[in-house]
Amino acid sequence: MPEQRAVAIIGSGLIGTKRAQAVGDCRVRICCDAVFERAQRLAVQFPGAEASTDWRTSATHEEVDIVIVATTHDQLAMVAATAAAAGKHVLIEKPGARRASELEAVLREAQRTGVAVRVGFNHRYHRALQEARRIFASGSLGEMMFVRGRYGHGGRVGYEQEWRADPDVSGGGELLDQGVHLIDLARWFLGDFERVQGHIGTYFWNMPVEDNAFLILTTLAGKAAFLHATWTEWKNLFSLEIYGRQGKLEISGLGGSYGVERLAFYQMSPQMGPPEATIWEYPMADNSWDTEFADFLGDIRLRRDPIPGIQDAQAALQVIEKIYAEAAR
Numbered sequence: 001m002p003e004q005r006a007v008a009i010i011g012s013g014l015i016g017t018k019r020a021q022a023v024g025d026c027r028v029r030i031c032c033d034a035v036f037e038r039a040q041r042l043a044v045q046f047p048g049a050e051a052s053t054d055w056r057t058s059a060t061h062e063e064v065d066i067v068i069v070a071t072t073h074d075q076l077a078m079v080a081a082t083a084a085a086a087g088k089h090v091l092i093e094k095p096g097a098r099r100a101s102e103l104e105a106v107l108r109e110a111q112r113t114g115v116a117v118r119v120g121f122n123h124r125y126h127r128a129l130q131e132a133r134r135i136f137a138s139g140s141l142g143e144m145m146f147v148r149g150r151y152g153h154g155g156r157v158g159y160e161q162e163w164r165a166d167p168d169v170s171g172g173g174e175l176l177d178q179g180v181h182l183i184d185l186a187r188w189f190l191g192d193f194e195r196v197q198g199h200i201g202t203y204f205w206n207m208p209v210e211d212n213a214f215l216i217l218t219t220l221a222g223k224a225a226f227l228h229a230t231w232t233e234w235k236n237l238f239s240l241e242i243y244g245r246q247g248k249l250e251i252s253g254l255g256g257s258y259g260v261e262r263l264a265f266y267q268m269s270p271q272m273g274p275p276e277a278t279i280w281e282y283p284m285a286d287n288s289w290d291t292e293f294a295d296f297l298g299d300i301r302l303r304r305d306p307i308p309g310i311q312d313a314q315a316a317l318q319v320i321e322k323i324y325a326e327a328a329r
Helices: 014-020 036-043 055-059 073-085 100-113 127-138 179-190 288-302 310-328
Strands: 006-010 027-032 050-052 066-069 089-093 117-120 144-152 195-201 212-218 224-230 237-244 247-252 261-267 276-282
Touching (some): 006 014, 006 055, 006 073, 014 027, 014 036, 014 066, 014 089, 014 288, 027 036, 027 055, 055 066, 066 073, 073 089, 073 100, 089 100, 089 288, 100 117, 100 310, 117 288, 117 310, 127 247, 127 276, 144 179, 179 212, 179 237, 179 310, 195 310, 212 310
Parallel strands (some): 006 027, 006 066, 027 050, 066 089, 089 117, 144 224
Antiparallel strands (some): 144 237, 195 212, 237 247, 247 261
């Protein structure tokens, strides 16, 4: 029977908690956070886990095999590089860093020590997206044409005082927060983007980062993605539409406040007219965190390159950096 792997959670907030609860047969060994009480609240949920405020000691602990990094954006790459240098496998929460260049040290250390590093673009693991990918891979959509995506929420009282509103900590606003998911998903279906156009604006929140981002991204072959990420979506929304010459996939909802997760597959007939429609709904609890981590364990066991990995995160971040650079002119 394989030895049980031990995990350190660096960043014990909402996402760190979700990650800790999804480690399957692994053992949570350390819960670390800048706020000790938060680390302690998480640690008590796992027998034998200790709480800490020392991220460096936690990330390099001799008993730890896997480090999950769920900190603020300014700490993600630094913690991940330290863990990888110590020979730990690493799952970094999206976006992986504030800028693509920050991930170079992570990539270098991972290559040196031979560890697996995955970036947590968790949305790829939602049931609707997994089924959509299977249909896409079957060729049933025909030649791809374009993707249209919208994603947003409305924030909460005091949102402009949170760390996401501080560009030194967050690296950016809604484009980096939820927009990076849309970019990653669009790349997953269309490939890399050659041309990047967009606009960012701050329309509602009194903050030095954007609360809305509008993007048009085009591949070398001319396939396009039209994306809108917003912190002024007063009713939480997730919508992704994937268009091929022979059919369309439409994913909506992510569960919870975003509504029931749903996938529609519209297949065009040679005669055109109304398409044949197949609908899937997923009203059950979200299992994407568990599925994603199980895939990561497979990466480690099979010594395969994690997908999405560091280079996927860098590609998404490079798109964002182009938008920010254009806005700064």
